[in-house]
Amino acid sequence: MCMRYGSLGRFVCLAAAGLAASGAALAQSPAARLPLATAATEPLLVAADLREGTDLSGEWRYSIDPYRSGIAGFHGETPDRGQQRWLDVDVRKAMAEDNRTLFEFDLAHSPAAQLPGSWLAATPELRHYQGLVWYQRSFTVAPGRKGRTFLRFGAANYATVVYLNGQPLGRHEGGFTPFAFEATTALRDGENQITIGVDSAATAATVPPPVTDWENYGGITREVRLVQTPETYVDDAWVRLTRDGKLAVEARLRGPAAANAPVRLAIGELKLELAGKTDAMGTWRATMTAPRALVRWSPEQPRLYDVTLSAGDDRWRDRIGFRTIERRGPDLLLNGKPLFLRGISMHEEEIGANPARIITPANARALLGEIKTGLNGNYVRLSHYPHSEVMTRAADELGLLVWSEVPVYWMVAWDNPATLATARNMLAENILRDRNRASVVIWSVANETPVSEARNAFLRTLVSDTRRLDDTRLVSAALLVERDRAAAVPTMTMVDPLAADLDVLSINTYNGWYTQDRLTDLPGSVWRVPADKPLVFSEFGADAKAGFHSPDRQQKFSEEFQAEFYRKTLEMADRVPTLRGMSPWILKDFRSPRRQNPDFQQGWNRKGLISETGVRKQAFAVLADYYARKAAVGAR
DSSP: OEEEETTTTEEEEOOOSSGGGOTGGGSSOOBOOOOTTSOOSSOOOTTGGGSSEEEOOEEEEEEEOTTOTTTOOTTSSOOOGGGOTTOOSOHHHHHHHOTTOOOSOOGGGSOEEEESSOGGGTOGGGTTOOSEEEEEEEEEEOSSOOSEEEEEESOOBSEEEEEETTEEEEEEEOSSSOEEEEOTTTOOSEEEEEEEEEEOOOOTTSSSOSOOSSOOOOBOOSOEEEEEEOSSEEEEEEEEEOTTSEEEEEEEEESTTOTTOEEEEEEGGGTEEEEEEOOTTSEEEEEEEOOTTOOOOOSSSOOOEEEEEEETTEEEEEEEOOOOEEEETTEEEETTEEEOEEEEEEOSOOSSSSOOOOOOHHHHHHHHHIIIIISOOSEEEEOSSOOOHHHHHHHHHHTOEEEEEOOOBSSOOTTOHHHHHHHHHHHHHHHHHHTTOTTEEEEEEEESOOOOHHHHHHHHHHHHHHHHHOSSSEEEEEEOOEEOTTSSSOEEEOOOGGGGGOSEEEEEOOTTTTSSOOGGGGGGOEEEOOTTSOEEEEEOOOOBOTTOOOTTSOSTBSHHHHHHHHHHHHHHHTTOTTEEEEOOSOSBOEEOTTOOOTTTTSSEEOOOSBOTTOOBOHHHHHHHHHHHHHHHHOOO
């Protein structure tokens, strides 16, 4: 269930797949992070990846729990001691010393896996496993530590419960956003044991739902770190350039000395310092005229600045670019200049034959480099969920504009208040993590969702949350259109009422692949869309298996058919007057269990312009040449 409390309608949700069944698993529930004015009940730790800490990546022991016996007994009761994986006990010793003792697990001697990384790629036996897995490892803490220590997760898919030295730290729902729990009092000098249960199973109430068109990579897929801070620390800071040319900062301190505390913002390269004092809630807001020396971030010049915020013993830092993004009629304006988004969509999978959703800086640059230098792009749609902060930081550095979205995908439970609360929490966690990323210019609230009154209300809530959390970026969603079956040429009309709530109209189109249209029909397509807003083709594409050829360009799954599909679709795109960008589907072939043609797919969606191992297909050059021409003539 979900409960609302506080004047701004903050939610606490007690619903999740699998782990929600246990009272122990609900030791701490996720709460939607709303604006800075809301009193937070758990840490945000914005930019925690740049803080001092201990990386817990490496070897962990794991144990599958397909019947969730570590969560509940046969009749739903608290599991007996022999199933409680999180116990701080030497199982072998306990059983050897007392023959009345029975344990049906022993994580200290279970198989090992490398984290971060999904269990699906760890061993062939787990390739299609969906359910609960327990992880455990030990680490050492030196005596004499000061301040506070947090256990911070980049992401774990989907529902997570965490124990430290046998004590519950908390739980979290959602597979793609960061979360943290304070571990200060649960830590002990010397050796510590951490146990994590991660349940990847989706239900009708989860976000996303069980049926998707991508691989559901269960497990701890992003970095786990112990993060150290002073007793009072900067929990959240947002530094940005406003559309009227001012630098604005909002920050919140947490800790016993958060109220009425002196704070100082500094950007050394700009010789900028701004001092102030927090209010009674530990919040500070300030604005100042941007220095003339400030270089605005853009794909052509992705300038980043080292920004620090000092408060007491804490020194928060981030690497931030400053730019503006806005809509004016059907135009997109970056730093006041017209913009055409030359991009492509991308799933969070590294290049390789056995991806495990391990996004290192090198893996991120390998993927984004194919877009920036290979395709002559300036934009990437990170689909269909928040990607790693490693990816958005790499986009900042390389100069790629980003569409970031939450996995409100196809048919979620629109009438379920718990599902809405989960989606709101994911959206807030995503926005608050990446508000300082210059590359992120569009927040998307959904993908291909059929229209209904319940759906409209659900998505309008997300749109409202987005604008309240961040009024400096644009809001979109990939919408469906209606096709006129009686028309002589492909004729599509946008009738989705959500269009009125969005800044950018976005459409996924697969005419010529999932329809009976001949490719020669595509250039004459008619698009009936509002004329006063920019349109983005958020998806279009056709499958091709790298190395499969059809010289006459007629057979689907051939490289030649895919290349011709791109030629004709791009010809169509040039005739749409309000089109201001595109992100075809997709950069790289990606795993999708629903795709099972034995000749061409075998569990892979083959719409990538490169194969899973990085081999470029013929259509790659078609799109690269098109974007080179677009770049040469400017925004139009």
